[in-house]
Amino acid sequence: MxxxxxxxxxxxxxxxxxxxxxxxxxxxxxxxxxxxxxxxxxxxxxxxxxxxxxxxxxxxxxxxxxxxxxxxxxxxxxxxxxxxAISSGLHDPTISKRLVFPPKQTGHTKSDTTSIKANNIKNAKPIETLNSVKCVIAIASGKGGVGKSSTTVNLAIALSQKGLKVGIMDADIYGPSIPHMLDLKGKVEVRDHKLIPMTAWGISAISIGMLVPTNQAVIWRGPMVMGAVKQLLSDVKWGELDIMLIDMPPGTGDVQITLGQSIKLDGAIMVSTPQDIALLDAKRGISLFQKTRTPILGIIENMSYFLCPRCQEKTYIFGQDGVKKEAKALNIPFLGEIPILPAIRTASDEGIPITVQQPDGPESQAYHAIADLIYPAICKTGLANSKNS
Ligand SMILES: Nc1ncnc2c1ncn2[C@@H]1O[C@H](COP(=O)(O)OP(=O)(O)OP(=O)(O)O)[C@@H](O)[C@H]1O
Ligand SMILES: [Mg+2]
CATH class of the missing domain: 3.30.300.130 (Fe-S cluster assembly (FSCA))
Known part of the structure; x- marks a missing residue:
């Protein structure tokens, strides 16, 4: 020709x-x-x-x-x-200075969320490294500390215990917690200019926390954060995955904007605690995903109730059904409740998630129930496939 x-x-x-x-x-x-x-x-x-x-x-x-x-x-x-940055060499002491991959549109700040156009995503370049990933779901919240990372990790393990190939992308550039929660240490391997995800408990994971010294990213400015997110999206060799969970940072900042503009998410799952759901933050988080036409797959209520280890009685410390009611009002599916239990926290701190430590325990069952709702219902029926259409 x-x-x-x-x-x-x-x-x-x-x-x-x-x-x-x-x-x-x-x-x-x-x-x-x-x-x-x-x-x-x-x-x-x-x-x-x-x-x-x-x-x-x-x-x-x-x-x-x-x-x-x-x-x-x-x-x-x-x-x-x-x-x-990657081809320039990882684990170099100057890596945090180099890890910058400025996006086409720079200069967004937290208050810029309204500038996202719903159709921006149509112009997003397909990310080749994600071609082998069947389904990409963000785990998000409006507020910090509600349990996104714990939920991401335990949900990922629950899904992998069903025989699925699962990956976690830790998009929390300022406060990455996935390496700690999965006890992942050491260096990320680089092959053919691509990062090879680390693995723990059958899960593949990548995090900025594996690439730069802890606390370095805290000082990064908007374009650097956005660059890092893009690099984590496009420079990782994931291999075949049935589902990838993205552990989001709280709120509606640069990471959310970059992700929303860079890839077509198959959906977002919101995590909320009972006492936070009525806050504007959660709704703002939802509305940001709606702007990029990301389906909100549902809300999980974390720290819903205390489960008495002796009598198994549930105590709804912050009131019952708060998130469920709010989900109904927002017309968003309610995906389930996760109890507040010291074992969930200590397991995360030890780097051996509760779903690994006690796969049949009541805490793990709560994650499994949600995993059952997500897969295959969401990932196999159309949403993921629509990516290729
Ligand atoms: N269901 C739970 N029961 C007990 N502790 C929990 C539960 N969920 C989360 N935690 C604990 O609460 C703390 C915050 O959880 P996590 O780090 O998962 O929240 P996050 O939303 O990811 O926070 P951030 O917004 O800072 O990323 C952690 O110490 C975690 O172990
Ligand atoms: Mg987190």
Whole structure:
């Protein structure tokens, strides 16, 4: 087939010949090895830039300038320039500075949630590494500390105990807790420029907590956080998964926005405690997912009741059916109650989740009941398949 398109590597290089480094203006970009990869396919240019050991904020203008300049070239439909930390080497002490993968739209702040357009997702580039993942579900909440991570981990294990291949992506960039809850230590393997998820109890997991020293990400700004999320989405070799759970940070910030704009989630599950559900936060969280047309699969009430270990009597410390009623009012399915039990907390702290320690215990049964609702009902019937349609 004849290809009338005239954009090629030579023309890209020609277009970049006068670019210099913002931090060393006397050095030409093309005289450095900062351009790590350059791919041209169907009028789309894809460049990865190595991030040198300078403040990423200094690299960002260069990245944006290249992207803008190349987008203007004749015969170019799209130009994307990414800063790539992973190929520059993990576990380097400077990794937190390098782990930046600025998205096309930068500058969102927490108050920017209203700028999300429902149809943004239509323009999202399919993420190749997620092709082998049948179903992606976010576990979210409006408020912090309600039990998203505990729920994610135990639900993941309950699902895997049913014979499913399950992965967890820890999207909590500021406060990753999955490595601790699954007792995952050591280094993430990198193969062919892709991260290989760590595994525990049959679950594959990736987390920023495995890549940068604890507490480093706390100081990151919006674009860096969004970049990290994108990297966790596109640079991980998941392999075949039946279901991936994304452990979200609380609220409606940069992570939620980036995810909503980057991938088509099959659904979101909200976690709430009985006393929090009436708060605006939870509703704001729900409305953010609705903006990106992510189906809200339901709400889980965590810490619903105390289960007396001797008599098995349930005590609804914060009142009964609060979340159930609110779910009904919001027209969202209620997925079930999880008791508040010290064993759930201590198991998480030990890195051996309760569903592993006592798979037949009453706590585990609560997670299994929810897993039964999620799968196969949600993942196998249409929602996941619609991704390919
Ligand atoms: N059902 C439960 N019973 C007892 N303790 C629980 C239960 N669910 C969660 N916890 C404990 O509550 C604390 C907060 O839980 P978790 O970290 O899962 O919340 P989170 O919503 O992920 O928090 P964050 O918003 O900070 O990410 C943890 O110490 C956890 O072990
Ligand atoms: Mg958490």
């Amino acid at each position: 004849n290809n009338p398109i005239s954009i090629n590597r030579q023309k890209v290089k020609e277009a970049l010949k006068d670019f210099t480094l913002p931090w060393s203006p006397h050095i030409r970009l093309l005289d450095t090895d900062l351009i790590e990869t350059l791919h041209i396919e169907n009028q789309k240019i894809h460049i990865t830039l190595k991030v040198p050991n300078v403040d990423p904020a200094q690299v960002e203008p260069l990245r944006a300038k290249i992207e803008h300049h190349l987008s203007q070239l004749k015969d170019v439909e799209q130009a994307r320039v990414f800063m790539n």
